[in-house]
Amino acid sequence: MNEKVEEWLYLIGFLIIVYLLITWHRGESVIEDEIFEEVNNIRIDLGIQKLTRNSNLDTLGKKHSIIMMEEKFFEHSNDNVGENIFYSPVWFWTEGCGLTITNNQIARCMVKGWSESPGHYANMIDSSYSNTGVGVSCNTFECKGTQNFI
Numbered sequence: 001m002n003e004k005v006e007e008w009l010y011l012i013g014f015l016i017i018v019y020l021l022i023t024w025h026r027g028e029s030v031i032e033d034e035i036f037e038e039v040n041n042i043r044i045d046l047g048i049q050k051l052t053r054n055s056n057l058d059t060l061g062k063k064h065s066i067i068m069m070e071e072k073f074f075e076h077s078n079d080n081v082g083e084n085i086f087y088s089p090v091w092f093w094t095e096g097c098g099l100t101i102t103n104n105q106i107a108r109c110m111v112k113g114w115s116e117s118p119g120h121y122a123n124m125i126d127s128s129y130s131n132t133g134v135g136v137s138c139n140t141f142e143c144k145g146t147q148n149f150i
Contacts, residue, residue, distance in 0.1 A: 062135030065146045
C-alpha cells in the first residue's frame with residue numbers, strides 16, 4: 001500500500017476514534033445539571049436566593065428542546081412560564097464562548113449567552129422565581145436548551 005494512503009487511513013481512523021469518544025460522553029443530563037449550578041452561582045453572587053430544581057419544569061424544558069431539535073426550529077414556547085432558550089453548535093469555536101466540545105463548555109456557553117441577553121438575564125436573576133427546570137437535547141452537531149422558571 002502507498003505510504004501516503006496508509007498515513008491518511010491512520011489519520012481518518014484516529015479522527016473517528018476521537019469523534020466516538022467525545023460524542024459517546026455527550027451527557028444531556030450533565031449539561032442540564034451544570035446549567036442549574038451555573039445559574040444558581042450567579043444568583044448567589046448577587047445575594048439572590050438559590051433556585052430549587054423542579055422535575056415538572058425539567059420535563060417541560062426537555063420536551064421543548066426535543067421538539068426544537070426534531071422539528072428544526074428555534075423559538076420560545078407558549079408555556080406561560082419564564083423561559084430561556086439557547087442553541088449551541090458542538091465541535092465549533094462559538095462566538096463569545098470559545099470551544100463547545102465538552103458538556104461543561106456547552107453548559108457554560110448557554111449560561112453565558114443568557115447572561116448577555118437582558119431579557120434572559122432578567123429571568124435568571126428574578127428574585128420572584130424560586131423554581132427552575134432545565135432541558136437539553138443534543139445531536140452530533142448541536143445542542144438546544146430550555147430553562148423554565150416559576
